[in-house]
Amino acid sequence: MTATTHSFRELRLRGVSRSFGKAIALKELDLTLYAGEFVALLGPSGCGKSTALNCLAGLLPLTGGEIWKDEQRIDTLPPERRGFGMVFQSYALFPHLTIQRNVEFGLRMRGVRLVQRRSRAAEALRTVKLADHAHKRPAELSGGQQQRVAIARALAIEPDIILMDEPLSNLDASLRVELRTEIKRLHQSLGLSTLYVTHDQEEALSLADRVVILRDGRVEQSGPPATVYSRPASPYVAAFMGYRNLFTARATAAAGPGDTVSVHRDGYVFQATAVAGVQAGAEVTLAIRPDEVTVGEGGANQITLATEVVEFMGREIQVQGRMRDGQVLLLRTGSDVVPGDSVPVRLPRERLLAFGQVDG
Numbered sequence: 073m074t075a076t077t078h079s080f081r082e083l084r085l086r087g088v089s090r091s092f093g094k095a096i097a098l099k100e101l102d103l104t105l106y107a108g109e110f111v112a113l114l115g116p117s118g119c120g121k122s123t124a125l126n127c128l129a130g131l132l133p134l135t136g137g138e139i140w141k142d143e144q145r146i147d148t149l150p151p152e153r154r155g156f157g158m159v160f161q162s163y164a165l166f167p168h169l170t171i172q173r174n175v176e177f178g179l180r181m182r183g184v185r186l187v188q189r190r191s192r193a194a195e196a197l198r199t200v201k202l203a204d205h206a207h208k209r210p211a212e213l214s215g216g217q218q219q220r221v222a223i224a225r226a227l228a229i230e231p232d233i234i235l236m237d238e239p240l241s242n243l244d245a246s247l248r249v250e251l252r253t254e255i256k257r258l259h260q261s262l263g264l265s266t267l268y269v270t271h272d273q274e275e276a277l278s279l280a281d282r283v284v285i286l287r288d289g290r291v292e293q294s295g296p297p298a299t300v301y302s303r304p305a306s307p308y309v310a311a312f313m314g315y316r317n318l319f320t321a322r323a324t325a326a327a328g329p330g331d332t333v334s335v336h337r338d339g340y341v342f343q344a345t346a347v348a349g350v351q352a353g354a355e356v357t358l359a360i361r362p363d364e365v366t367v368g369e370g371g372a373n374q375i376t377l378a379t380e381v382v383e384f385m386g387r388e389i390q391v392q393g394r395m396r397d398g399q400v401l402l403l404r405t406g407s408d409v410v411p412g413d414s415v416p417v418r419l420p421r422e423r424l425l426a427f428g429q430v431d432g
């Protein structure tokens with residue numbers, strides 16, 4: 073298949089809400105997808121990701137808000153007229169149909185004639201490198217191959233946008249990584265606009281041009297992978313981005329966004345980087361990733377860690393220890409550390425983030 077010519081500029085969710093009785097799954101969600109973009113909707117279970125995708129696809133009616141594709145309002149259209157291809161966690165293939173017929177299915181529903189159907193399905197199967205399996209039935213393929221069939225089926229209808237809901241979740245670890253690369257390759261070669269739902273930060277960061285983190289049915293942060301990874305906007309996003317060390321301290325002076333802020337905690341004084349403005353005397357949450365904590369003497373933010381648990385991780389080890397005041401700290405290092413050691417470690421100022429305590 074050749075690179076997509078986009079038939080729209082932007083898809084816009086405006087104040088989209090969805091409730092189930094008293095439970096609010098989406099709260100006035102605003103979200104824009106630009107043509108050609110790969111956007112990952114990321115968040116923990118229950119934050120509203122699937123609801124957002126299903127509202128978009130027309131599988132769930134909205135209880136508030138609107139969805140627009142350029143100047144066309146589409147939340148009032150039936151699913152098949154919205155121009156989306158869908159890929160689900162469960163491959164949702166028909167077991168009694170051949171792979172070829174499964175891929176043709178959406179085209180048949182749209183009244184595409186047999187000859188054209190055949191050639192478009194064959195082309196989609198070539199794109200996902202499954203042309204040789206066209207005559208087989210789903211049960212004869214691996215999980216990863218079945219999901220590629222589902223992707224081919226979505227591609228065959230030549231959608232404006234592909235919606236993917238946790239497409240890799242049913243696969244084992246090695247297949248997951250393999251198909252992730254395949255999805256990235258398809259996006260790079262076809263330039264298809266994609267909205268991809270996942271709870272896996274690594275998947276979101278590796279695939280997407282832009283990551284949107286949802287919290288309780290609202291956008292908590294939206295930005296390029298490198299930004300949400302190194303500059304999370306809140307402790308909630310930080311926790312999701314692998315900042316496994318989160319603990320409180322108190323600011324000794326006010327600081328603006330990006331400034332160095334001095335904080336103290338139980339006899340320790342740390343220099344940290346303020347993510348947003350911090351008031352003097354305010355409680356802050358400090359966040360640092362285990363792989364940013366360094367072992368060794370020297371420099372500011374030096375503490376001694378009483379090590380408790382050491383886990384072998386391949387190139388590195390993960391160490392769990394306690395600070396003098398009992399606070400648990402995780403680090404990753406190539407140094408030789410054993411349980412029961414007293415190890416000097418440093419929390420580099422530029423990687424130790426301080427969040428004002430607005431949302432816990």
Ligand SMILES: Nc1ncnc2c1ncn2[C@@H]1O[C@H](COP(=O)(O)OP(=O)(O)OP(=O)(O)O)[C@@H](O)[C@H]1O
Nearest residue numbers: 092095096097116117118119120121122123124271
């Ligand atoms: N059919 C339903 N009836 C009642 N509540 C629902 C229904 N579907 C979703 N919810 C609720 O809406 C909220 C958002 O659910 P949703 O499935 O969108 O979350 P999610 O982020 O996709 O989570 P998961 O990854 O577990 O699917 C949750 O609190 C959920 O319990």
